[in-house]
Amino acid sequence: MTRRFPLLHTASARAFPLLVVAALASNVGTASATTPTGIGDPNFPNIGSAAYDVSNYSIDLKFDPASGRLNGTTTITARAKQELAAGSSIGFDFLLQTQSVLVDNKAAKYKLGDDKLTVTLPVRLAVGDEFTTVVAYNDIPSKVANKAGQRNWVENAGGALISNEPFSAEWWYPSNDHPTDKATYAVSVLAPEDRDVLSNGVETGVTQNIPGWKRHNWLSKSPQMTYATFLAVGKYERGGQSGGTPARPNLTAYATDLNPTVRANAKSSIERTPEIVDWLASTLTPYPFESTGGIVDARMGGFALETQTTPTYTDGFFKRGKNDSVVVHENAHQWFGDSTSVATWKDGWLNEGFASYMEYLWSEKNGTGTAAEIADYAYATSTRIDWNVVLTDPGAADVLPRELYSRGALAIQALRSALGDDEVFFQILREWLTKYQYGNAKITDFIDHANAVSGRSTNALFKTWLTDKGKPSYKPTDATLDDSVDAQAAPRSVAPTTPAKPQVWDDLYAVVTDKQ
Numbered sequence: 178m179t180r181r182f183p184l185l186h187t188a189s190a191r192a193f194p195l196l197v198v199a200a201l202a203s204n205v206g207t208a209s210a211t212t213p214t215g216i217g218d219p220n221f222p223n224i225g226s227a228a229y230d231v232s233n234y235s236i237d238l239k240f241d242p243a244s245g246r247l248n249g250t251t252t253i254t255a256r257a258k259q260e261l262a263a264g265s266s267i268g269f270d271f272l273l274q275t276q277s278v279l280v281d282n283k284a285a286k287y288k289l290g291d292d293k294l295t296v297t298l299p300v301r302l303a304v305g306d307e308f309t310t311v312v313a314y315n316d317i318p319s320k321v322a323n324k325a326g327q328r329n330w331v332e333n334a335g336g337a338l339i340s341n342e343p344f345s346a347e348w349w350y351p352s353n354d355h356p357t358d359k360a361t362y363a364v365s366v367l368a369p370e371d372r373d374v375l376s377n378g379v380e381t382g383v384t385q386n387i388p389g390w391k392r393h394n395w396l397s398k399s400p401q402m403t404y405a406t407f408l409a410v411g412k413y414e415r416g417g418q419s420g421g422t423p424a425r426p427n428l429t430a431y432a433t434d435l436n437p438t439v440r441a442n443a444k445s446s447i448e449r450t451p452e453i454v455d456w457l458a459s460t461l462t463p464y465p466f467e468s469t470g471g472i473v474d475a476r477m478g479g480f481a482l483e484t485q486t487t488p489t490y491t492d493g494f495f496k497r498g499k500n501d502s503v504v505v506h507e508n509a510h511q512w513f514g515d516s517t518s519v520a521t522w523k524d525g526w527l528n529e530g531f532a533s534y535m536e537y538l539w540s541e542k543n544g545t546g547t548a549a550e551i552a553d554y555a556y557a558t559s560t561r562i563d564w565n566v567v568l569t570d571p572g573a574a575d576v577l578p579r580e581l582y583s584r585g586a587l588a589i590q591a592l593r594s595a596l597g598d599d600e601v602f603f604q605i606l607r608e609w610l611t612k613y614q615y616g617n618a619k620i621t622d623f624i625d626h627a628n629a630v631s632g633r634s635t636n637a638l639f640k641t642w643l644t645d646k647g648k649p650s651y652k653p654t655d656a657t658l659d660d661s662v663d664a665q666a667a668p669r670s671v672a673p674t675t676p677a678k679p680q681v682w683d684d685l686y687a688v689v690t691d692k693q
Contacts, residue, residue: 178342178529178577179481179494179506213268213295216355220522220573221343223292225355228267229255229308233360236350239367239390240410242336247273248315251350255310257302269294270354270403272323272347273316280310292323294351310351318348331476335434336372336411338476340489343522343576346403356518357617359400367392368410375409377401377485379426379468397485399466400615405485405515409472416444417470420451426468427451428487432475435492440473442495446504447471453501453539454508460538460603462610465516471504483510483532502536502685509535517613522576524620526568526643529577530585531606536685537586546679552590552653554682557675559583564648569620588642591649591656595638596631605630633658 216225231253238249253269261267271294278285283299294312302308318330319337329341330348339345346352364376370391378397385391397406409430416429429447431440450469458464470487477491481503488507494500513535514528537548566580568588593602605627612626620643627635638658641649 178483178510179503179532179582213266213293215268216353216357218355218521220576224270224344225358226268226353228259228261229257229353231255231353231358231360232307233362234350234352235363235365237365238349240337242332242369242372242410245317245319245332245337246315247318247337247349250311250313253310253312253351255308255353257304257306257308260304261298261302263298263301266295266297269296269310269312269351270344270347271312271314271351272321273314273318273349276313276315278310278312281308285310292347312351314351321348323347331478333411333476335432336368336409338407338409338411338474338489340407340409340477340482340484342404342482344404346406349408352403354403356402356404356522357520359402359518359615361399362395362397362401362406364395364397364408365392366408366410371412372410373413373415373430375407375413375428375430375472375487377406377487378466380428397467399485401485402515402518405483407482407484407487407489409474409489411474413472413474414440417448417451421464421469422455425451425464426470428468428470430470430472432473432492435473435475436496439492439495442497442499443473443490443492445499446495446501447473447490449501450504450508453504454511456539456542457505457509457512457535460535461512462607462614464511465614466511469508471507481507483507483514483528485511485515500684502539502681505536505539506532512610516615517610518617520617520619520622522573523570524618525571525577525581526585526588526620527618527623529581530568530589533582533586534589537590540679540681540685543681545681545684548590549594549654550676550679551681551685552587553676554679555583556587556649556652558678562648565646567646568643584642587653588639590653591638591642592627592635594654595635595656595658596633601631 213226215223216227233254235252238247240247275287275289275294278287278296280298281300285299286297288295319332322328329345330339339348346354366374367390368374370389374393376395378395381394381396383391383393412433413430414433417427420427431443450471454464454469466486468486472487473490473492475492477489479491479493481488481490494503509532513531519527537551540546541548562580562583566578568581568585571578596602608630609626624635624639638656
């Protein structure tokens with residue numbers, strides 16, 4: 178995810194309070210058991226479920242922009258991870274009014290509330306048993322809030338858009354809404370014939386069997402997290418259809434109500450996606466997914482998100498001109514975030530720190546400022562960094578604070594400088610992405626990995642740059658692995674001079690505003 182702040186490229190799109198501020202929805206149907214416990218995430222203990230693992234979501238919907246109504250079914254194929262007796266309950270993260278639930282073709286009792294669809298199992302499930310749950314629902318998502326008061330389904334006269342982090346799935350399909358449960362997806366949406374429908378992966382077909390309506394079908398064949406899914410229904414101008422080496426589907430789209438100048442600026446950036454992805458692949462590992470793309474829509478509300486294969490961007494990133502950096506950031510997340518994903522919502526540095534650092538490397542490639550120059554200048558001048566935010570545990574009130582991006586990128590430069598060997602540094606990154614491809618990991622896993630690959634301890638360095646409160650007493654390029662200032666650098670007691678501003682700085686640290 179990306180959002181811009183004055184002189185600081187960082188932060189999340191929302192604050193995500195853990196405390197309940199309001200109850201959601203009345204019960205629909207009945208269930209004989211209490212609401213199941215969550216998956217055990219330290220920041221959001223009630224989300225997700227440890228009882229099962231989903232392999233596929235088949236989502237079949239109809240959306241009417243005139244009324245804002247969404248209705249249809251989601252079929253969830255999963256395997257039991259626990260012994261589940263008939264009459265026991267499992268939970269899906271969901272908010273919309275539910276009409277019926279079937280488990281292995283048997284009617285199941287259910288209850289909707291507390292951000293959960295609680296389902297009483299009509300059958301016994303042993304560990305490893307595959308089962309299918311079909312949920313039918315009908316609601317107006319834009320009118321639905323979760324317990325924290327968030328309304329993440331956004332619509333206007335043209336259609337609707339759902340793309341948010343960490344929670345978005347609940348507004349359009351029931352799920353096991355945690356990054357550790359990845360699945361494949363088939364999304365089929367019926368919409369008015371004059372509206373486009375966009376989602377993750379590859380569009381497999383558009384059919385028209387009902388006058389005035391068209392059905393759009395999308396397929397995601399690679400493992401995908403729930404928060405990396407998106408759905409856009411509206412009027413869009415489509416762009417590039419293929420690109421990259423090797424060639425892969427590449428779909429770009431621009432909301433037709435964008436300011437013409439903003440649309441032109443966005444196109445000059447987003448249409449470079451195949452080139453940028455090829456560069457990322459040459460720097461990191463082969464691209465992990467089946468397609469690329471990007472969508473620009475003002476309804477994104479001030480941020481961009483690494484929705485898998487097809488990042489979604491607000492128009493604000495392109496009001497000052499072209500913006501390659503945000504395209505680099507969101508596509509870097511296809512590796513750091515979507516393929517190699519966090520194990521808990523405490524581990525966001527693994528996503529945002531590395532995606533931000535790839536922007537530094539893009540500037541280095543283009544001769545507009547080296548990563549070292551950008552990091553040292555940020556260290557010297559970015560007064561809006563709260564150096565007391567602990568990057569290994571930012572807290573549930575804001576799991577994606579700006580410091581994950583800013584201080585987080587500086588920590589990576591500190592590692593690179595301390596190693597003093599780019600071959601080893603990039604070996605650490607490539608082997609990390611290979612080891613955890615399509616999987617999940619914690620920050621401690623990365624530190625252990627860096628130690629193993631380098632044959633040296635990075636513990637003290639990461640303690641200073643990720644965990645310790647207070648501004649480190651030395652700039653990133655002075656780092657060493659024993660966490661002392663480089664012997665060739667000025668002593669720490671000497672006040673450092675402010676380095677020259679890198680040429681790329683004002684592009685990296687631009688401000689998104691809501692006004693044209």
